[in-house]
Amino acid sequence: MIDLSHAPTSSRMRAGDGMWCYIAPEQQRGGAVGAQAHIWGLATVLHAAATGRSALAEIADELDNNEPQLHARVPSVRALRPRLRRALTNTIDKGLAPDPAGRPPLAEVLHDLEALA
Numbered sequence: 001m002i003d004l005s006h007a008p009t010s011s012r013m014r015a016g017d018g019m020w021c022y023i024a025p026e027q028q029r030g031g032a033v034g035a036q037a038h039i040w041g042l043a044t045v046l047h048a049a050a051t052g053r054s055a056l057a058e059i060a061d062e063l064d065n066n067e068p069q070l071h072a073r074v075p076s077v078r079a080l081r082p083r084l085r086r087a088l089t090n091t092i093d094k095g096l097a098p099d100p101a102g103r104p105p106l107a108e109v110l111h112d113l114e115a116l117a
Contacts, residue, residue, distance in 0.1 A: 022056075025098050036100035039109060043095025044074075050088070051080050055096065073098055088116055 024040035027033045047055035055074045074096040078089035091112040097103045104112075 022054075024100065026100055034100065035106060036103045039095045039103045039106060040100075042109065043092050043103075046088075046092045047074065047077050047096065050077050050084055050092065085116065087112060091116075 022041050022044045024033070024037040027037050027040075044055045055077075076089070077084070077092045078086070081089070091104075091109060094102075094104050095109060
C-alpha cells in the first residue's frame with residue numbers, strides 16, 4: 001500500500017496491493033509506482049464525492065472484473081455531473097488518465113483545487 005504520511009516517492013508494489021477501486025492502473029499491475037498514483041487516488045476520491053459512487057465500480061460490474069482500470073477508461077465526471085464547475089471536472093478527469101504521464105503533477109492539481117476554494 002502507498003504510504004500517504006509523507007511526500008509521494010517512487011516505490012515497488014506487488015500487483016493489486018491496495019483497495020481495488022482506488023488504485024491506479026500501474027499499481028494494479030505491480031512494479032514501480034510513483035507520485036502519479038497518488039494523483040489517481042485523489043481523483044478517484046474526488047470522483048466519488050462528486051458523483052456519490054466509485055469511479056470504477058460500474059465499470060467493474062460491466063466487465064465482471066475487479067481490475068477495471070486495466071481494461072477501460074473511467075467515465076468523465078463531466079458526463080455524469082454536467083452542472084459541476086468545469087474546472088473541478090477537468091481536474092478530476094485529468095487525474096484519472098490511464099497513463100501516469102498523462103496525469104497532471106501534484107502542484108497543478110493543488111493549484112486547481114485551491115482556485116476552486
